[in-house]
Amino acid sequence: MDWRVRAIRGATTVTENTAAAMREAVSELLDTIEAHNQFDPSDIVSVTFSVTRDLDALFPAAIARERPDWDNVPLLDVQQMHVPGSLERCIRVLIHLNTCKPQTEIHHAYLRRAQSLRPDLPVAQLSLSAPIR
Template structure:
């Protein structure tokens, strides 16, 4: 088993925006790592406390045929000055291969060690 991390940010707290960015993030994790939904053992999402309109796990469950996969949503710990409107994910994968983390949009700045602050 391996774990791949990812994150994205939304511009507004709306069902449409959270749904769109969650689908984009999960699609990119699958694409960049050559995974299928059958490879996924479980997923944990966190969201900053300013995102309240829809659960990312519900978006993934409904759009990626993961109805029998354990999914969990948590509120990310609030720290003053931390990035707002952010969705983070840990995907547990049945594989032995190396996995590429996926950070999109403003969330790339969370991992400057990987992305060098690129937008």
């Protein structure tokens, strides 16, 4: 077994800047990533969340910290660089983890309106059967 640090990317959007909307979206995103990548939280090296400047109701890391076995995961929240015309109310995540899976077996999750961020990925990889919101 050849263990390496790999990265999982994902993003989602919310319809409004509320704690409830952010909690729902971040939970859905992390549930999707975990379900399709089958990793143990103890293998996570670190997780960075970024949010667009129009989201400030809640830290995504606070939501992640409540997940089972995520209490010792190093988490960081940052504000995404603003580019005029870019996707609004967007939450992105970058998860670094130790795994023996090759990069080709890592599944990234782009949900809701964030699917537009990665038109180069196959639809199955983008949505992982999640609805667009």
